[in-house]
Amino acid sequence: MTQASMTTSAAQAMIAMERVEKWYGAFQALHDINLSVRAGEKIVLCGPSGSGKSTLIRCINHLEAYQKGEIRVGGTVLGHESKTIDAVRREVGMVFQQFNLFPHLTILENCTLAPIRSLGLSKAEAQGRARKLLERVKIAEQAEKYPAQLSGGQQQRVAIARALCMQPKVMLFDEPTSALDPEMVKEVLDTMITLAEEGMTMICVTHEMGFARQVADRVIFMASGAIVEEAPPAEFFTNPRHERTRKFLGEILGRH
Amino acid sequence: MGPDEYLFLLAGLKWTVALSAIGFFFGGIAGLLVALARTSELRVVERITAGYIGVFQGTPLLMQLFVVYYGLALIGLKLDAWVAVSIGLTLHASAYLGEIWRGAIEAVPKGQTEAAKALSLNYTSRMRDVVLPQAFRISLPATIGFLVQLIKGTSLAAIVGFTELTRAGNMISNQIFQPLLVFGIVGALYFIMCCPLTLYGAHLERKFAKSAR
Numbered sequence: 001m002t003q004a005s006m007t008t009s010a011a012q013a014m015i016a017m018e019r020v021e022k023w024y025g026a027f028q029a030l031h032d033i034n035l036s037v038r039a040g041e042k043i044v045l046c047g048p049s050g051s052g053k054s055t056l057i058r059c060i061n062h063l064e065a066y067q068k069g070e071i072r073v074g075g076t077v078l079g080h081e082s083k084t085i086d087a088v089r090r091e092v093g094m095v096f097q098q099f100n101l102f103p104h105l106t107i108l109e110n111c112t113l114a115p116i117r118s119l120g121l122s123k124a125e126a127q128g129r130a131r132k133l134l135e136r137v138k139i140a141e142q143a144e145k146y147p148a149q150l151s152g153g154q155q156q157r158v159a160i161a162r163a164l165c166m167q168p169k170v171m172l173f174d175e176p177t178s179a180l181d182p183e184m185v186k187e188v189l190d191t192m193i194t195l196a197e198e199g200m201t202m203i204c205v206t207h208e209m210g211f212a213r214q215v216a217d218r219v220i221f222m223a224s225g226a227i228v229e230e231a232p233p234a235e236f237f238t239n240p241r242h243e244r245t246r247k248f249l250g251e252i253l254g255r256h
Numbered sequence: 257m258g259p260d261e262y263l264f265l266l267a268g269l270k271w272t273v274a275l276s277a278i279g280f281f282f283g284g285i286a287g288l289l290v291a292l293a294r295t296s297e298l299r300v301v302e303r304i305t306a307g308y309i310g311v312f313q314g315t316p317l318l319m320q321l322f323v324v325y326y327g328l329a330l331i332g333l334k335l336d337a338w339v340a341v342s343i344g345l346t347l348h349a350s351a352y353l354g355e356i357w358r359g360a361i362e363a364v365p366k367g368q369t370e371a372a373k374a375l376s377l378n379y380t381s382r383m384r385d386v387v388l389p390q391a392f393r394i395s396l397p398a399t400i401g402f403l404v405q406l407i408k409g410t411s412l413a414a415i416v417g418f419t420e421l422t423r424a425g426n427m428i429s430n431q432i433f434q435p436l437l438v439f440g441i442v443g444a445l446y447f448i449m450c451c452p453l454t455l456y457g458a459h460l461e462r463k464f465a466k467s468a469r
Contacts, residue, residue: 086378089374092374093374094371094374096367098365098367100368100371102368102372102390113375114372114375114377117377117381117385163374163375
């Protein structure tokens, strides 16, 4: 990428959602979502289950189709035809709650598949890139193993490395620690914190409020498919404005 | 039974193997297309292939062979018996394998396709690199089970006059009047082909059940 195009894309919003609405049949899953994320910004999305947070981030890379409004990613308008969908997906990495590593491929193959197939890298280039990133998530020595031979925390770190191998501009995290045993949550959060410190644009759906406090530029609270409240973490946690936010925070912080 | 009779049976056996291989190979290729069409998420395509599968699963294989052999002859397309039987078996196998593999494709967790999509892999790569290798593994016991059915199904080719193993046995039995002996041997030959496959299928099923735990 050239310096010039970097400056322009940094100046405008990395992700812009305008008046986005989504339905599942008669059920409206997202109501009038307006969200703008600058390059390098870290957003934490939280809210009760069924509030639409996962649906929201899944619309950004078109794992879910939206019916109204507009989504732009790095200047590309996300339409419903495969050309713009593919373009957006090349820029947006995603990490899932259930890791979703490919069980029949080794860790290294998991990381090289998309760069080879989608970006057209040579096998050697892709492997070089993958090994570097696996080292960064501290898992390089497991490269020849299969996913089932790794712990949950290790698998999730591989999933992060796999997404980073596409050199995305944005990373989406969909409850990345919810399926992990408690002792493995920290290693995944540490990886995410490192990534945040390196300046990655991130949207994280998570209930890890410690992570939100430490990393987030903004915390967004959703309920019933709508954005209820958004604020910097200091303000969000000490002085929530809405009753529903207070109730949610009471429940979630009371647990810890 | 003399050596000539045995050789004649073995020639029939050769055709049984060839018919099974042809039906399984071409039926496999067509079956893969059927399975992909059935999971294409294009409603019209899914309906048409569902109908195709329904027709072949809902009618006897013998009738399907009759239709191809006599039916095509009626509209002026006179085919060799072995060509007609090969076409019939291929169509039959494509429907069954298509349905087995549709189930296997759908049994691959949805998260796999989602992860592949999120990595911007296109449909061809999602299928070839991610979904089908896993579906193939899942389907292996059922696929082998169907291959056993297909091998035995080739015996119906005898009825349209094709000399495979069963018809070869019938002809010899009519010559030497020892049906019990001849068909005993014919049965044993089928068994020798099918039983190892059945055992292998069961072995794979146990192995996968263990690794899924």
